[in-house]
Every structure is written in C-alpha cells, then in structure tokens.
Amino acid sequence: MIIRLSELDHRKGEPLPFRVTLDADDIKSRHQEIRSVTPVQAVGEAAKLGDLYYVNGDMEADVNYVCARCLTTFTQHMHVPFSESFTNDESLVLDEESDIQLLDGEEIELDPLLSEDFLLEVPTFPLCSEDCKGLCPTCGVNRNEQPCSCKNERIDPRLAGLADFFQKNNE
Ligand SMILES: [Zn+2]
Ligand SMILES: [Zn+2]
Known part of the structure; x- marks a missing residue:
C-alpha cells in the first residue's frame, strides 16, 4: 500500500x-x-x-x-x-x-x-518458554516432558542450548 x-x-x-x-x-x-x-x-x-x-x-x-x-x-x-x-x-x-x-x-x-x-521483532533464538529445560545432552529426552536419570552436570537452563551445541560439536 x-x-x-x-x-x-x-x-x-x-x-x-x-x-x-x-x-x-x-x-x-x-x-x-x-x-x-x-x-x-x-x-x-x-x-x-x-x-x-x-x-x-x-x-x-x-x-x-x-x-x-x-x-x-x-x-x-x-x-x-x-x-x-x-x-x-x-x-x-x-x-x-x-x-x-x-x-x-x-x-x-x-x-x-x-x-x-x-x-x-522475530527472535534469533526462539524458545517455547523462557525456562524451557531443553533436551538431555546424554539421552536426548525432552526434559520438559519427562525427567531422566542421566548424570549431567547441572547447568543453568538458560545455557542449556549452548551446552547442547558444545556437546554436539564434541561428538
Ligand atoms: Zn523448548
Ligand atoms: Zn538423559
């Protein structure tokens, strides 16, 4: 217009x-x-x-x-x-x-x-919710839906995405 x-x-x-x-x-x-x-x-x-x-x-x-x-x-x-x-x-x-x-x-x-x-206004890092727990880097389970018993080091959920990223790059 x-x-x-x-x-x-x-x-x-x-x-x-x-x-x-x-x-x-x-x-x-x-x-x-x-x-x-x-x-x-x-x-x-x-x-x-x-x-x-x-x-x-x-x-x-x-x-x-x-x-x-x-x-x-x-x-x-x-x-x-x-x-x-x-x-x-x-x-x-x-x-x-x-x-x-x-x-x-x-x-x-x-x-x-x-x-x-x-x-x-479109986010470059979209999140389903601010406190999304992300996927377990060990077993891949969606930690919003179910807990898992993997012994991951406790990380700030805000950094979980970053941790996943490093995990993938170290494989
Ligand atoms: Zn999410
Ligand atoms: Zn797990």
Whole structure:
C-alpha cells in the first residue's frame, strides 16, 4: 500500500487510517527461524504534523517456530507496535543517528517498511518458554516432558542450548 504525501498535506493533520496485510510467504522467506506465519495484519494511521509525516499502529500474526532448546514446534502470537517518522526536507535529518527517515519521493510505501519492523521483532533464538529445560545432552529426552536419570552436570537452563551445541560439536 502506498500513502501519498499530497493526501496527508490536504488532510492538515487529520489522521488517515489504513489497513495492510503483509504477504506471509514474503515474511517467511526473509527469516530462517520462521517455519510458517499467518498473513501479518497491520492497522494504523498516517498523518502530517508540522514538517513531519508519521505512520504508526500495530501488527499482529501467529508465527510458528522450532524451539532452539527442545526442538518442539510452537506457535507464538506476535504483537508488534510500529511508529515511524519521515520528512522530505533534508535539513531536518541532521545526522545519521536521527530516527527521522528521509523520503526521496512523494509517497510512503508501507509494505517494505512494515515488513522490516515486523522482522526486527522475530527472535534469533526462539524458545517455547523462557525456562524451557531443553533436551538431555546424554539421552536426548525432552526434559520438559519427562525427567531422566542421566548424570549431567547441572547447568543453568538458560545455557542449556549452548551446552547442547558444545556437546554436539564434541561428538
Ligand atoms: Zn523448548
Ligand atoms: Zn538423559
């Protein structure tokens, strides 16, 4: 979806509501941890305030991941708020650290912008739960489902994934 700056200029600060559905296949193909995803539904509004253009709202989707510790597939409902500001006046973007994005044209293209924001929230190390116990490095049992009697050194569950990694590399 494309928002024309001229339309925002005409509205004189009155927000322009929008709804965008991002393509699930495109999102999936751009992050290796995403096994599947429902189409991302974005609801928001755009407005011009002073010399700046704003786009903000919320995105939602259900994402399927494989837990990095126990290898179980799980679904996470993702809720991603977004808020971006733009200008086409170069003098307002004072340095590269600025959050204000410089537009080179007369429109804001929403889909790539929102896809980027969504992908930034995708974990690089997905966990089915914060305290997932992971797989036993000795017998391979899922320790969330059943205990085992292997004498593994007690390790912080937060490091269990790392321990599994080293175990595999030492075999
Ligand atoms: Zn897990
Ligand atoms: Zn075991």
